[in-house]
Amino acid sequence: MRKLVTMAATVALLAGLAACGNSSEPSGTPASLKVWVMGDDGKNFTNLTADFTKETGIKVEVDAIPWANVNEKLTTAVASGQGPDVMQIGLSLLSTFQASGALLDLSPSLGAHPNLKGDNFLDAVAPGKLNPQGKVLSVPWISDTRVLFYRKDLLSEAGFAQPPKTWTELHAYATKLASRGKDKYGYYIPQWDAPLPIQFTWQAGGDVVDKSGKVTLDTPEFRKAVDFYTSFYRQKLVPTAADFDQAQGFISGAAPMLISGPYLAKTIKDQAPELNGKWAVTTLPADKSGTALFAGSNMGVWHKTGNAEAAVKLLDYLSKPATQLKWYQINNELPTVKSALSDPALAADPNVQVYVKQLQDAKLLPVVPAWDKISSKMLDSLNNMVLKGADQTSTLTQLNADVASLQK
Amino acid sequence: MRNRAAGVTPYVFVSPAFVCLLAFGILPIVVAAIVSLTNLDVSGLGDWGKVEFVGLDNYRDLMRDPAFWESLRNTALFVVMGVPVIIGVSLAVAIALNQSQSLFFRALRAFYFLPAVTAIVAIALIWGYLYNTQFGLLNYLLETVGLPRVSWLTEPTVAKFSVALVAIWRATGLNIIILLAAQQDIPKEYYEASAIDGAGKWRQVFSITIPLLRFAIFFVTVTTLIGWMQFFDEPYVLTQGGPSGATTSISLYIYQQGFRFNEFGFASAASLILFVIIFAVTALQVRARRNADE
DSSP states (O other): OHHHHHHHHHHHHHHHHHHHOOOOOOOSOOSEEEEEEESSOOHHHHHHTHHHHHHHOOEEEEEEEOGGGHHHHHHHHHHHOOOOSEEEEEGGGHHHHHHTTOBOOOHHHHTTOGGGOGGGBOGGGOHHHHSSTTOOOEEEEEEEEOEEEEEHHHHHHTTOSSOOOBHHHHHHHHHHHHTTOTTOOSOBOOTTOTHHHHHHHHHTTOOSBOTTSOBOOOSHHHHHHHHHHHHHHHTTOSOOOTTOOHHHHHHHTSSOEEEEOHHHHHHHHHHOGGGTTSEEEEOOOBSSOOOEEEEEEEEEEBTTOSOHHHHHHHHHHHTSHHHHHHHHHHHOOEEOBHHHHTSGGGSSOHHHHHHHHHHTTEEOOOOOTTHHHHHHHHHHHHHHHHHHOOOHHHHHHHHHHHHHHHTO | OHHHHHHHHHHHHHHHHHHHHIIIIIHHHHHHHHHTTBOOBHHHHHOGGGOOBOTTHHHHHHHHOHHHHHHHHHHHHHHHHHHHHHHHHHHHHHHHHTTOOSHHHHHHHHHHHHHHHSOHHHHHHHHHHHHOTTTOHHHHHHHHTTOOOOOTTTSHHHHHHHHHHHHHHHHHHHHHHHHHHHHHTSOHHHHHHHHHTTOOHHHHIIIIIHHHTHHHHHHHHHHHHHHHHTOOHHHHHHTTTOSTTTTOOHHHHHHIIIIISOBHHHHHHHHHHHHHHHHHHHHHHHHHHHHHHO
C-alpha cells in the first residue's frame, strides 16, 4: 500500500516539477533523434535507419521499451515532461497517448512530406479514423491483423477439404472436430481477447461506436455476436481453462482452428517445424462480412521535442515503400503503405498473402479513452456468462449500464 | 546554556529519520489524499488545467463498484486463510528446526528459506507450469492415480486457494528464520530447570518456548497481516487477478485502476481506504497486545 501511495505521489510530484522545467532547445539540424520503439530489441530499428542517417546526417538513438512497460513509461514521461523525439504507439494505446497530450500535431508539416499523405496508407488507418477532428497526432507505421489458423490435416480427416468460410461452417466444423474425443476441441476462444467479440459484431454487420462517437454494445449485432461467442461454450466446443495454451493446443491438435495474429505463425514455425504443410491460414469466416481487427502501430512525435522538423523527416523516411518493405524483411512486420503491400516482395509467402488480403477488410477498435475499461468489463461479462453461468440478459443489461456510466 | 544544547541534541539526532518518514511516509499519504479528491488521469498529468476537484465522487464511485467489493472480500479471505496458516507452519517448523544443530538441520534451514529469496517471476513460472490444466505436473499426478483434473488457476474458487498456497509457501521462509533466531535467545537454563522438574519435550515447547516467543510471534503476526492485506505479487504474476476477478486483491485492484487505466484520482481513493483499514487493524493489534501485557 505504502508502495502504491509512494508511486502515486511520485507521479504527482514529478508532474509538479515538470511545470518548472519547460525547456525548448533551439531548432536547426540536430545531431540526433531519440526514438522509442516497442518490443524487446531495438537493434533492427537501428539497422533500418542507417540509410536515414547517411542521407541526412541525423543520428537515431533507439530505446526499446518492452510492451508491458509502455504505459508506465508514458505516464512517467508525461508527468516529467522528459520524453523522446519520436515514439512508436501501439494502436491499443493510441487513445491513451492522445489523451495524455504527449503528441505533437503534425498537420502543419505534412504538406512538405509526400510520403505521409493520408491516402498512401490503408483505408483502415486513414487520418480521419486515427485522429481527433482536424489534427494529425500520429501516422501509421506497421500493420497487423487477425486470421483463421486451421489444421489442414485434421480438417481433412474430418472430411473438410476447405477451411470454413462462414459462421455456420465454422460452427459445424467445430462441432464435428470436437466430437473426436476427450480433450479434443473444435475451436479455441482466448478469454483475454477483447477484439474477438468485437470482430463478431462487425461481421454481424454492426459497429460498436454510434453516430455520436460513443461506444455502445446495446445493439442487435452485438447480441448476435454474444450468442455466437457463447454457443461455442454451450456446446462444449472450446476449452474452458483460461490457461489453455493456444500454440500448444494448435500444435497438439487439441484446438485445430483458432483466430489469432501473424505472431502465432512464427511460434508454430519455430516450435513445430514438423507441422509444415499441415496447417494454413485463411481470411476470417464471414457472417455479413469477414471484417477483422486492424492492429499494429503508429509513429508519433513528442509534444516537447526541440527537433520537430527532423522527427517528421524520420517519419517520412519510415513511410517510404522501400523502408516499409525493408522493415518487413528484417523484422517481419507488415507495411501500412498501400503500395508496399502490393509489392511482389510480399507475394512469396502464402500466409502473407492472406494477411494482406485480410488487411483490406480490417477495422480499428474504437479510439476512445474509456475503451480499455469498457473492453475489460465486456470480457468480464462474457467470462461470467460462459464460466460462471451468469444469466445472459441481465448480464448484458448491467454491461450496457456500465458502458454508459464509463462515458459520462 | 548547557541545558538548551541538551534540549536540541536529541532532535538533531532524530531529524534524519524524521525527515525520511515525513518525505517518504507521511507526505505521499497526504498527496494521495489530495489526489483522491480530484479526477487526475493521464491527460491531467500533462496539463494541470484539466485536473478538477471532484469532492468525494471517487469514493462514491468506489462504493458503487462491485469489483472493489469483490477485491475487499478476496483480500479478507486471503488474510483469513493465509495468516493463521503461515504463523502455525512457521512456528512448527521453527521449533522443529531448533531441535538440532546438525548439518542436516542446517541444510533444512536453507531449504525452507529458499522460496523467500527466489525471484517472484521464477516462482510464478514454475508454479504456473505445476498448476497448468493441460500439461501441469499436478494434474498429471492426479490423472495417474485416476482422479479428475483440477483447474487450479482457472476455476474461480480453486484459484483463490492455489494463489494463496503459493504465497504461503513463499512467505513461511522468512518467518521461520525470525522465529528460529528468537528461540536461540531463550536461556538454556529454563530448559535445564524444567528437565530437572521432569518436563517432557512437548511440555517445554508449550510452557517455555511458545510463551517466550510471544514478542516474536506478535511481530510476525503484525508483519504477516500487513503483508497479506497488501497481497499483490502472487495474483499479479499467476492470474493477473482472474478468472473474472476471483483473485483480485485490493492492492491489485488499485494497481489496475491506477497503472492500467491511468485513473490516478480513483486509485488514490482506493489506496487511502486500504491505508485506513491497515492502520485500524494494526492499531487494534498493538492495543490488544498492550492490554495482554498489563
